[in-house]
Each structure stands twice: as C-alpha cells, then as structure tokens.
Amino acid sequence: MPRSKARAAARPKALSAALTLPLLAGCEGAQSALAPAGEDAAVLATLFWVMLSGAVVLFLAMNGLFFYLTRIRVQAQSETVARWLIVGGGIVLPFVVISALLVWGLSILPDHRQAGDGLRIRVTGEQWWWRVEYWPEGATEPVISANEIRLPAGQRTELILDSAHVIHSFWIPALGGKMDMFPGRETFLSLRPTQPGTYRGQCAEFCGASHAWMAFEAHVMAPEAFDDWLAAQAGPAQTALSDAARRGAGIFTREGCGACHTIRGTEHIGVVGPDLTRVGSRTTLGAGRLGVSLDAYRAWITHTGDLKPEVEMPAYDHLSEAEATDLAQYLRGLE
Amino acid sequence: MNDESNTSDRPREDEDRHAFAAEAHSLWRITFAPTVWALHFVLCYGLVSLSCAKELIPIATVQAVLTALSLLALAIIAWLGFRSLRQWRVLVTGQLEHPEGTPESRHRFLGHAAFLLSVISAIGVIFVSMPLILIGGCQ
Structure with a gap:
C-alpha cells in the first residue's frame, strides 16, 4: 500500500494501513478460501472477487451520487430525472445484476456433485472428530482412518458425508465449498485439488462444546504417492516395537483402550473412537487439536477433557508419567 | 374506501356504492398474478421433490411439464399485465399518479398496482424456472 508511505505523517491513514496489512496476510494460509488450491475453490474465489468488485463499484456509485446530489448539485431535480433514477437504479439495474448472478450461481x-475419477471417501462427523473410510474404485471393503483426509492431486474425488449424532459441516476452504453433514442422511461433495500441499479443514456448523476443536488436516499428494500411501494404510498395524512401545502396548490392553479403539492386527477392535492403526502417521492429534510430539500424545492421554471439553474419551490421569510416556511411545510409533 | 360517509345526498351515495361494487372485482384481480406465481412455485418444488427425492416420476418428464407450465404461467401473467396496463390507462393519459379520490382514480390506481404485481410475478416465475434449464437434473 503506497499511500502509507506517501503520507506517513497522516496518523489515521498510517494506522488504518497498519491495521489492514495483517488482515491481508489472513487471506493466505492453509485454511483460506482466497488462496485456492483446487478447481472447486478457484471457482468460488472468482465468484467472491467478482461480487466484491461489483459491491465496491456499487458502493462508490451510490455514495458518489449521494454526494453529488447533496453537496454539488443541491437544487431540486426534475421529476423525469428522479423517475429515471428510480426505475433505472431501483428496478432495472438490480434486476439485471441479480439475474446475472443467479444464472452464474445456478x-x-x-458442480459439487460432479462424478469423480474413482476414489470415494466416506466421512462421518462424530463428537468431535471425523471417521474416514477410503473406497478406491472396485474396493469391497474400505481402508479405515480418522481425523485426516488425503486426496490425490489432479483427480476428482467423491466425498460421501454423514453424521452420527448432530449436524456438522465439512469444509476445506482451500479446496472447495462446505457441505453439511446430517445424521441419517448422506450428502455429497466432489473435490478436485490441483496443488499438492497440506490444508486445514474445520467443522463449520456449531455442534457442541468442542465444535471449535473439530478440525483436521487435508493432505493433497501426487497420485503415485497417494496410491503408495493408501496401499500402506490398508495393512495391519506395525509389529516391530521398541521396548518402551511394547510396554505401552501392554498398558493399552490393560486400560481397556481397545473397547473403543481399533488397532488392526491386534485384539483391539473397538469402533466408538477413532481407528488408531496408523495414528502415528497422522499430522495432528485429537482431530486437529494438538501436534504430534511425544508431549502432545502424553497430554492428550492424561488431560483429554481439558483439551477437548465434553469429549467422550476419559482422561487417563491415573497413569504414572512413565506409563503415559510408554503408551505415548507405542501410539506414536504406529505409523 | 369509506367514501360514503362524507356524502349525504342519496343519488351520489348509490353511485359510489355501484362504483365500489364494480371496483371490488379489480381488487380481486390484483391478486391473480401473484397467485399464478405462487401456484407455479408450489408445482415446481412439489414435482421436483416427487422426482428427485421420491423417484416417482422421471426428471425428464418433470422438466418438460414444468417448462410448459412456466410458459403457461408467463402467458397468463402477461395477459393479466396487459389488462391491468389498460386499466391503468397510463399510455393514453400519460398520468402516473392518481391523487384525486374519485372512483376513476381508484380504478386506475388498482390497474397500476396490478400491473406492478404482474411484473414482479413474472420475474418470480422466471427466477424459479431458471434451475430447470441451468441445472437440468437432480444434482
């Protein structure tokens, strides 16, 4: 913004520029509809900019007219001028503009229901996390994951959205529009991301105490890398464990974690909470709540409800620090 | 509407009563165009739901029927608009306003109102019909 340079002395202007710059930086980033990384988001960003430009033009024209008629040409206007203004500006112009936007919008x-290139992902909104199933073309059973979405770049993927208890909304702003998730009813969304990278998704419909903590990361990968990842994801959990991890696995069994969580290849087959078979390969913990350091794992296990109010998982704060660390080592190693 | 109150001589009162009775019809007429719009709206939403949600009718049939209905609705509204334009008599007199409280003035005012309602109803029917052409399915 050159104006802040030109008149550095004019305090209000400098101040407003200083306040605007950080706001502009907010347009970038992993969770911005204004930094589109996919075909669908690009269409919406264009729509936004066109509407914003139109709104700015209308705002300036209306205020300019108001200024002109109240400051520059203050005498009474003829009835003909007034009539043309009312009919032209009040009826014809809005009709044309709204019709054009309606045609474009319709x-x-x-597009959000376009057929995909083969891969389908079923996402179910839970309190407050995401159950995820990958159904590659021709698959008879899904590859199960949670709290993370991976998509192949350059391909159109169909998402089938559902919810377990209340209404949620699935939204990855950088990749496309949002779509609500209803209990007992499927909705659809079709996305074609173009730029590999990591983007952030967020539940966009208030769904309870931890709504704001219901997020996830969406990783857009090169198609070959995605295929490799999916093939690796499908198998059982890894069995080569360090000593600490082995102790952690014992604690996992002892504490009955398997009643709610599945770790494929073990006796743990609970389906209440997220599948943990490859929890260590994910880039966030607790559905976007924490990072993936050992400390984060420990904090999640021992202070679950503090980190995510009203979450169903109880806090295992009776574990000793050594036990919590062992359990964290085990889970973090499940890559 | 209670113009009878300020007249005392009988002949004038009768005349007004007659004029008012005649005007009651055009009072009804101003509701016709919005009613056509409302019926068209209900039929569009109803038939599309029967096709897309209940799968009772093929969408192509619904599309053809609704396109025909839309054209019919627009034709009826155009005819109502034309009639009200004549009742308004703006093209003959060039008068847009009706400041006098005479029966003639009221008559023309109702034509004016009916005409504007026809215009907004036509716009409503066009907007509701657009998805038929632009979406063209149950997506």
Missing part, C-alpha cells in the same frame, strides 16, 4: 451449483 450454473456452478451442480
């Missing part, structure tokens, strides 16, 4: 409305 023409892009069906």
Whole structure:
C-alpha cells in the first residue's frame, strides 16, 4: 500500500494501513478460501472477487451520487430525472445484476456433485472428530482412518458425508465449498485439488462444546504417492516395537483402550473412537487439536477433557508419567 | 374506501356504492398474478421433490411439464399485465399518479398496482424456472 508511505505523517491513514496489512496476510494460509488450491475453490474465489468488485463499484456509485446530489448539485431535480433514477437504479439495474448472478450461481451449483475419477471417501462427523473410510474404485471393503483426509492431486474425488449424532459441516476452504453433514442422511461433495500441499479443514456448523476443536488436516499428494500411501494404510498395524512401545502396548490392553479403539492386527477392535492403526502417521492429534510430539500424545492421554471439553474419551490421569510416556511411545510409533 | 360517509345526498351515495361494487372485482384481480406465481412455485418444488427425492416420476418428464407450465404461467401473467396496463390507462393519459379520490382514480390506481404485481410475478416465475434449464437434473 503506497499511500502509507506517501503520507506517513497522516496518523489515521498510517494506522488504518497498519491495521489492514495483517488482515491481508489472513487471506493466505492453509485454511483460506482466497488462496485456492483446487478447481472447486478457484471457482468460488472468482465468484467472491467478482461480487466484491461489483459491491465496491456499487458502493462508490451510490455514495458518489449521494454526494453529488447533496453537496454539488443541491437544487431540486426534475421529476423525469428522479423517475429515471428510480426505475433505472431501483428496478432495472438490480434486476439485471441479480439475474446475472443467479444464472452464474445456478450454473456452478451442480458442480459439487460432479462424478469423480474413482476414489470415494466416506466421512462421518462424530463428537468431535471425523471417521474416514477410503473406497478406491472396485474396493469391497474400505481402508479405515480418522481425523485426516488425503486426496490425490489432479483427480476428482467423491466425498460421501454423514453424521452420527448432530449436524456438522465439512469444509476445506482451500479446496472447495462446505457441505453439511446430517445424521441419517448422506450428502455429497466432489473435490478436485490441483496443488499438492497440506490444508486445514474445520467443522463449520456449531455442534457442541468442542465444535471449535473439530478440525483436521487435508493432505493433497501426487497420485503415485497417494496410491503408495493408501496401499500402506490398508495393512495391519506395525509389529516391530521398541521396548518402551511394547510396554505401552501392554498398558493399552490393560486400560481397556481397545473397547473403543481399533488397532488392526491386534485384539483391539473397538469402533466408538477413532481407528488408531496408523495414528502415528497422522499430522495432528485429537482431530486437529494438538501436534504430534511425544508431549502432545502424553497430554492428550492424561488431560483429554481439558483439551477437548465434553469429549467422550476419559482422561487417563491415573497413569504414572512413565506409563503415559510408554503408551505415548507405542501410539506414536504406529505409523 | 369509506367514501360514503362524507356524502349525504342519496343519488351520489348509490353511485359510489355501484362504483365500489364494480371496483371490488379489480381488487380481486390484483391478486391473480401473484397467485399464478405462487401456484407455479408450489408445482415446481412439489414435482421436483416427487422426482428427485421420491423417484416417482422421471426428471425428464418433470422438466418438460414444468417448462410448459412456466410458459403457461408467463402467458397468463402477461395477459393479466396487459389488462391491468389498460386499466391503468397510463399510455393514453400519460398520468402516473392518481391523487384525486374519485372512483376513476381508484380504478386506475388498482390497474397500476396490478400491473406492478404482474411484473414482479413474472420475474418470480422466471427466477424459479431458471434451475430447470441451468441445472437440468437432480444434482
């Protein structure tokens, strides 16, 4: 913004520029609809910029007209001028503008249900996490994951959205529009990300105490890398464990974690909470709540409810620090 | 509407009563165009739901029927608009306003109102019909 340089002395201007710059930085980033990384988000970003430009033009025109008629040409206007202004500016112009926007909006409305290139992902909203199933073309059973979405770049993926208890909304702003998730009803979303990278998704419909902590990371990968990842994801959990991890696995069994969590290849087959078969390969913990350091794992196990209010998982704060560390080592090693 | 109160001589009162009775019809007429719009709206939403949610009718049939209905609705509204434009008589007199409280003035005012309602109803029917052409399915 050159104006802040030109008149550094004019305090209000400098101040407003200083306040605006950090806001502009907010347009970038992993969770911005204004930094599109996919075909669908690009369409929405264009729509936004066109509407914003139009709104700015209308705002300036309306205020300019107001200024002109109240400050520059203050005498009474003829009835003909007034009538043209009312009919032209009040009826014809809004009709044309709204019709054009409606035609454009309706023409892009069906796009969110475009057929995909084969991969389907079923996402179910839980309190407050995401149950994820990958169904590659021709699959008879899904590859199960949670709290993370991975998508192949350059391919169109179909998402089938559902919810377990209350209404949630699935939204990855950098990749496309949002879509609500309803209990007992499937909704659809089709995404074609173009730029590999990591983006952030967030539940966009208030769903209870930890709504704000219901997030996830979306990783857009090169198609070959995605195929390799999915193939690796499908198998059982890894069995080569360090001593600490082996002790942690014992604690996992002793504490009955398997009643709620599945770790494929073990006796733990609970389906209440997220599948933990490859929890160590994910990039966040607790559905976008924490990072993935050993400390984060320990904090999650021992202070679950503090980190995510009203979450169903109890806090295992009776574990000693050594036990919590062993358990954290075990889970973090499940890559 | 209670213009009878300020007249005392009988002949004038009768005349007004007659004029008012005649005007009651055009009072009804101003509701016709919005009613056509409302019926069209209900039929569009109803038939599309029967096709897309209940799968009772093929969407192509619904599309053809609703396109025909939309054209019919627009034709009826155009006819109502034309009639009200004549009742308004703006093209003959060039008068847009009706400041006098005479029966003639009221008559023309109702034509004016009916005409504007026809215009907004036509816009409503066009907007509701657009998805038929632009979306063209149950997506």
